[in-house]
Amino acid sequence: MSKNTIHTDKAPQAIGTYSQAVNHQGMVFVSGQIPLDPKSMELITGGIDLQIRRVLENLSAICKAAGGSLGDIVKLTVYLTDMNDFPQVNAIMEQYFMAPYPARAAVGVAALPKGAKVEMDAILGL
Numbered sequence: 001m002s003k004n005t006i007h008t009d010k011a012p013q014a015i016g017t018y019s020q021a022v023n024h025q026g027m028v029f030v031s032g033q034i035p036l037d038p039k040s041m042e043l044i045t046g047g048i049d050l051q052i053r054r055v056l057e058n059l060s061a062i063c064k065a066a067g068g069s070l071g072d073i074v075k076l077t078v079y080l081t082d083m084n085d086f087p088q089v090n091a092i093m094e095q096y097f098m099a100p101y102p103a104r105a106a107v108g109v110a111a112l113p114k115g116a117k118v119e120m121d122a123i124l125g126l
Contacts, residue, residue, distance in 0.1 A: 008065035011058040012036035015113065021062050028066045028124035032079070033058040034116035043114045048085045051118050052092045059122055060096070068124050073102040075123040083108045085117065 006021035035054035
């Protein structure tokens with residue numbers, strides 16, 4: 001079994017016992033990203049729109065480090081502490097993704113690390 005870890009300074013460092021992403025036989029599994037600023041490692045300030053954008057920027061940086069892009073994502077999972085924020089997820093995703101869009105699930109959760117309102121993880125096919 002061959003697996004390679006992916007790392008970039010352009011996305012937040014892991015805040016636990018996990019890798020930013022792992023490539024296993026051309027499938028890249030990206031760990032959940034919350035809206036942390038990669039330089040300060042602090043949760044960004046501002047509303048849900050800014051949090052969603054920061055999460056997508058973090059995902060994009062990891063995808064690039066893996067040799068791909070957001071367009072290579074085949075499965076995206078979105079975790080929200082308030083499902084009323086789902087329309088903003090859709091609107092902002094349209095600015096970051098082009099059809100055909102990845103398969104996606106949206107999950108309502110009680111809480112996320114560091115008080116984030118949104119988290120996303122992804123699987124890329126390279």
